[in-house]
Amino acid sequence: MKDIQELxxxxxxxxxxxxxxxxxIAGCGENQEFSPGEYLGKEGEPAHHFYIIRSGxxxxxxxxxxxxxxxxxxxxxxEYGGFSWIIPPYRMQFDLKAQEHTSVVALDGxxxxxxCDEDHHIGYIFMQQAAAIMVKRLHxxxxxxxxxxxxxx
Amino acid sequence: xxxxxxISPELTVEESSSDIWIPSPYVVADKHVENDDxxxxxxxxxxxxxxxxxxxxxxxxxxxxxxGEIPISVSSLISxxxxxxxxxxxxxxxxxxxxxxxxxxxIGLRGPFGTPWPVEDAKFKDVIIMAGGVGFAPLRPVVxxxxxxxxxxxxxxxxxxTRDPHSILFHQDVISLQSDPSVNFQITVDHxxxxxxxxxxxxxxxxxxxxxxxxxxxxxxxxxxxxMRYGAYSLIDAGVDEExxxxxxxxxxxxxxxxxxxxxxxxxFVCKDGPVFLYPAIKNYLNIREL
Numbered sequence: 001m002k003d004i005q006e007l008x009x010x011x012x013x014x015x016x017x018x019x020x021x022x023x024x025i026a027g028c029g030e031n032q033e034f035s036p037g038e039y040l041g042k043e044g045e046p047a048h049h050f051y052i053i054r055s056g057x058x059x060x061x062x063x064x065x066x067x068x069x070x071x072x073x074x075x076x077x078x079e080y081g082g083f084s085w086i087i088p089p090y091r092m093q094f095d096l097k098a099q100e101h102t103s104v105v106a107l108d109g110x111x112x113x114x115x116c117d118e119d120h121h122i123g124y125i126f127m128q129q130a131a132a133i134m135v136k137r138l139h140x141x142x143x144x145x146x147x148x149x150x151x152x153x
Numbered sequence: 154x155x156x157x158x159x160i161s162p163e164l165t166v167e168e169s170s171s172d173i174w175i176p177s178p179y180v181v182a183d184k185h186v187e188n189d190d191x192x193x194x195x196x197x198x199x200x201x202x203x204x205x206x207x208x209x210x211x212x213x214x215x216x217x218x219x220x221g222e223i224p225i226s227v228s229s230l231i232s233x234x235x236x237x238x239x240x241x242x243x244x245x246x247x248x249x250x251x252x253x254x255x256x257x258x259x260i261g262l263r264g265p266f267g268t269p270w271p272v273e274d275a276k277f278k279d280v281i282i283m284a285g286g287v288g289f290a291p292l293r294p295v296v297x298x299x300x301x302x303x304x305x306x307x308x309x310x311x312x313x314x315t316r317d318p319h320s321i322l323f324h325q326d327v328i329s330l331q332s333d334p335s336v337n338f339q340i341t342v343d344h345x346x347x348x349x350x351x352x353x354x355x356x357x358x359x360x361x362x363x364x365x366x367x368x369x370x371x372x373x374x375x376x377x378x379x380x381m382r383y384g385a386y387s388l389i390d391a392g393v394d395e396e397x398x399x400x401x402x403x404x405x406x407x408x409x410x411x412x413x414x415x416x417x418x419x420x421x422f423v424c425k426d427g428p429v430f431l432y433p434a435i436k437n438y439l440n441i442r443e444l
Contacts, residue, residue, distance in 0.1 A: 059353070068347040073354050076362070099350055140355045144343045148377040149286035149316035151190060151244050 004029040007105050011052055013080060013129045021122050028111035034058075034098035040081065041092045047084030049106045053077050056102025061095040069095065072144075073137070083130055085109025086116075173410060176216040176261025177202040181254050182236065187322040190243040191287065192252045195232050196260060203235040204264055209272055209294035210401060210429040213264030214409050215239065217250035224406040224424065225251075226291035227265070230298070237262065240290040240322070266409040268429040270373050270399060272298045279307040279365035281393070283384050285314050285356050285376020289322055291401050291428075292375050296326070296336075303335055310337040310363040314356025314380070317344045337364055356380060357387040367392025374432075375401040382439050385432050398432035 005026035008014045014022055031054075034040060040051060040058060051058075053075050060073040060081065072094070075081045081096050090109070116123030183195035198204075204213065212226045228240035243252040254260065272295055280299060284292045299306055311330060315321055321340070330338040339359040341352035352359070356376070370393050374384045381400045389395055404416035404423040411425030419438040421427065426434075 070347065071345040071349060071353045074341075074352045076352070078361070140358060143355050143357075143379065143383060146379060147316065147343070148379045149314075149320065149343065151242065 004031070004105060007052070007054070011078070013052070013133075016125050016129075017122070021119075021125075024115050024119075024122070025107065025112065028108045028115070029105050030108075032104050032106045034102045034104070036098055036100050038098045040096035040098065040102075040104070042095050043092050045092045047082060047090050047092050048109050049082050050085060050109060050112060051075075051081040051096070052105040052107070053079050053081065054103040054105060057099040058102055058104075059095075059097045059099050061097055063095065069097070072141075074099070080133060082109075083134060085113065086127070086130060173263065174408075176214070176222075176263050177204055179237070179260050179262050181256050181258045181260065184254070184256055187240065187324075188320055190252075191240060191322050192243070193228060193238065193240040193323075194251075194254070196237045196239070196262065198235050199259055204237065204262055206234045207237065207265040207294075208269035209298055210270035210291055211265040211267045212291075212406075212409075212428060213237065213239065213262045213266065214406075215241070215247075215251055216261030216263070217247050217254075218259070218261060220250045221247040222261075222263075222407070223247045223251070224266070224409060226401070226428070228290040228293050230294045240287070240293075242287050263409065266406075266424055268427055270295050270401075270429050271371075275371040275373075276302070276305040277307065278397075279370040280309045281360070281363055281365060281370060281372040281388065282309075282311045283314075283356060283359075283372060283374045283376070283388070284312070285380035285384070286316060286320065287322070288374075288376030288380070288401070289313060289315075292373060293323060293326065295373055296330070300333075300336075307366070307369065308337065308364045309335065310365060311339070312356055312359035312363060313338070313340045314359070314376070315340075315342055317342050318346055318349045318351075337362070339363070355383075357383050360387045360391050363391075365393075368394070370394075370397060372398045373401075374398065378402075378439065385436070395432050395436070399429055400432055400435070401428045402430060402435065403428065 005022050008022050058075040059071040061069045061071050064070045178199040179196040180199045182197040185193045207227045212224045214222045215225050216222045225239045229238035232238050241248050241251045243249050282292050339362050341354050345353045372388050374381050402423045406424040407413045407415040409424045411422035416423040
């Protein structure tokens with residue numbers, strides 16, 4: 001578990017957590033590897049994991065009936081994927097697909113939620129960080145929707 | 154530290170020669186279609202009437218005879234003077250006429266006008282070039298200049314965001330930059346296709362992938378105004394001093410020497426005081442509607 005704790009310690013997401021907190025959270029984690037084209041999770045499936053991308057690249061995708069899989073975002077090393085375990089109905093909202101060979105720290109959602117429920121201080125830090133990322137992504141998505149590069153206004 | 158004074162050539166009507174109003178005849182020497190609505194032209198003089206050499210960031214007024222004039226930034230300085238390279242987006246009557254020109258067709262040019270990117274002053278610093286869409290074109294001469302004097306600069310980051318994979322321009326430059334170990338080139342698209350393997354997301358997210366010392370970094374930003382606004386925010390959030398952020402504005406420039414007022418922007422004229430501005434000089438106007 002020490003390896004996982006060290007990896008967590010390097011992430012800005014966990015910067016406000018004490019070593020004891022990190023030790024607890026590290027207990028929920030494991031290293032996972034994904035080959036190109038392999039899914040970390042699929043839309044509609046129960047959300048099991050919170051992923052910290054260590055290397056590689058992950059596409060956040062929506063499957064379009066006629067256009068196929070549309071990548072709406074990409075996750076690169078140091079970024080985070082899979083927040084659905086924290087919010088009901090705990091269901092994956094998008095596909096997460098490895099674009100290249102990808103290494104992640106996968107934190108088990110149920111385990112994390114149990115820790116957050118039992119220690120609200122950890123839960124608060126977790127939600128604070130998660131909210132900051134989700135708000136930034138929502139903001140960036142709004143800018144994407146503006147289609148600022150289009151000349152057809 | 155940069156000041157507005159040391160990037161502005163302070164061109165005045167009085168100092169400019171009377172023939173600043175008269176276009177010099179040039180001909181299309183080369184034409185390259187970049188994508189559906191963007192064309193790059195190399196022009197060469199059709200007479201002994203030759204424009205002065207341009208600096209990165211400056212623009213010329215391009216006159217499609219009988220139709221009208223438009224301001225277009227220089228998009229490359231590799232072609233030896235007196236050749237001039239411009240990349241034109243087909244968005245209106247004049248630009249359409251310009252884009253439709255063929256090799257050998259004649260065009261009128263006035264210039265060069267406006268403030269340049271302060272590439273000399275940025276030497277010995279880390280550099281972030283942030284381009285959005287067609288904003289790549291005015292920044293291309295900056296990339297060329299830095300590549301020519303690469304040893305004089307610290308870390309060089311080129312962050313390029315565009316609409317979708319089809320709208321990527323200067324393909325050869327992009328391929329070259331992707332394989333250049335001396336430049337941290339990052340590209341992202343707002344909207345992807347299923348066969349796109351690159352980044353998807355707004356260009357501001359690329360700041361996190363840039364390598365730089367915030368206290369010794371100069372940033373050059375060009376693109377749609379919204380993108381530049383949020384680009385500046387993301388650079389400031391990353392620790393870059395706003396006094397070291399330059400952005401290139403676009404307005405309806407007509408006379409190009411601050412005489413007609415078409416491009417007035419608060420107390421400034423984009424044609425004369427810009428188009429390259431120090432961010433603090435214009436930041437308070439960027440959020441004013443219909444300015």
